[in-house]
Amino acid sequence: MPNSSGGGSVALFKSGSEILALGHDCVLRRDFNGAYEKYVSATKKFAKDGNRPEQSVAEAYAAVMAISQGQSNPDILRSAVRSLQALGNLPLKMGLREVSSTELSQEMDLLASEIEIRRLNPANASEYADKARRLQDLASKFRTYTSGRILVIPELFERQTVRGELKALPLSALAEEALGESLISSDPKTAAEHYQTARLWWSQAGQYDETERAAGIVGRYAHATKCWFCGRQVTGEGIHFRSMPSDLTELLKKIADEDALPSYNGSKDTIFACMGCYSAIEKLADSLAVMRMKELEAKINVQLTQLANQISNIDSRMRSRGI
Numbered sequence: 001m002p003n004s005s006g007g008g009s010v011a012l013f014k015s016g017s018e019i020l021a022l023g024h025d026c027v028l029r030r031d032f033n034g035a036y037e038k039y040v041s042a043t044k045k046f047a048k049d050g051n052r053p054e055q056s057v058a059e060a061y062a063a064v065m066a067i068s069q070g071q072s073n074p075d076i077l078r079s080a081v082r083s084l085q086a087l088g089n090l091p092l093k094m095g096l097r098e099v100s101s102t103e104l105s106q107e108m109d110l111l112a113s114e115i116e117i118r119r120l121n122p123a124n125a126s127e128y129a130d131k132a133r134r135l136q137d138l139a140s141k142f143r144t145y146t147s148g149r150i151l152v153i154p155e156l157f158e159r160q161t162v163r164g165e166l167k168a169l170p171l172s173a174l175a176e177e178a179l180g181e182s183l184i185s186s187d188p189k190t191a192a193e194h195y196q197t198a199r200l201w202w203s204q205a206g207q208y209d210e211t212e213r214a215a216g217i218v219g220r221y222a223h224a225t226k227c228w229f230c231g232r233q234v235t236g237e238g239i240h241f242r243s244m245p246s247d248l249t250e251l252l253k254k255i256a257d258e259d260a261l262p263s264y265n266g267s268k269d270t271i272f273a274c275m276g277c278y279s280a281i282e283k284l285a286d287s288l289a290v291m292r293m294k295e296l297e298a299k300i301n302v303q304l305t306q307l308a309n310q311i312s313n314i315d316s317r318m319r320s321r322g323i
């Protein structure tokens with residue numbers, strides 16, 4: 001948080017409006033800390049003069065400048081939203097731009113929501129569905145409120161030209177991915193379709209790494225196979241079936257090839273197992289490993305006891321001989 005002590009002496013000699021204008025000059029010079037100090041100073045001056053309306057305006061400017069220190073902190077954004085809402089609908093100077101307090105408070109409210117919703121970490125299908133709904137809602141609000149306009153905050157603090165649609169595209173992609181995750185446990189094919197839609201949104205947003213990542217998930221979630229062990233048809237690689245290393249003979253591969261759904265990955269000598277078979281094998285292997293370890297432990301303990309006895313015997317013999 002910027003330090004507000006620097007503006008005190010200025011307040012003695014200038015009017016609140018003059019100090020406010022100094023704050024605007026600082027913003028034009030991109031000195032946001034300086035602007036914050038001037039706005040705080042103007043707030044104090046207006047309060048001293050009993051000018052409550054101008055005090056609220058200066059307070060709102062200070063609250064907006066405070067976010068230069070904490071743009072990723074939704075609490076600071078929300079605090080600015082409250083200060084702006086208290087003004088009603090007034091024109092404000094933001095660098096070279098003039099923006100209404102209503103418009104700016106809506107934009108900052110959306111930016112705060114974006115941070116909060118992106119940080120959600122769903123633990124189950126219904127929480128994923130809830131996150132998807134909130135992302136869709138936020139994407140549509142960004143389109144409605146700011147579609148044609150350039151957002152004030154990214155332009156002011158980061159010199160970035162961002163329109164509502166550019167914000168909405170990745171949010172729509174994330175909404176589709178959250179929907180996909182909400183369905184993967186019950187309906188992997190539809191989950192893959194949602195990731196396919198997410199892929200298109202990422203592509204439109206020009207985020208090619210995300211496009212490729214989503215395409216990879218489409219491939220895995222839509223991958224259908226037949227379990228090598230039980231023969232069940234299953235879709236959703238990594239979730240409903242997994243690959244296991246195995247040595248297949250040419251004859252076994254040939255027999256497996258006769259099936260419409262191959263149950264092995266020809267290039268890697270791995271077979272596919274549904275999660276039922278996979279987890280049963282894994283649990284059995286674990287319990288066999290534990291059993292084997294206990295057997296070895298018992299054998300080693302016997303040997304250790306024998307060794308300890310031998311050492312003790314040698315020791316007592318040496319003592320009896322006075323060595």
Ligand SMILES: [Zn+2]
Pocket residue numbers: 227228229230231232273274275276277278
């Ligand atoms: Zn199986």
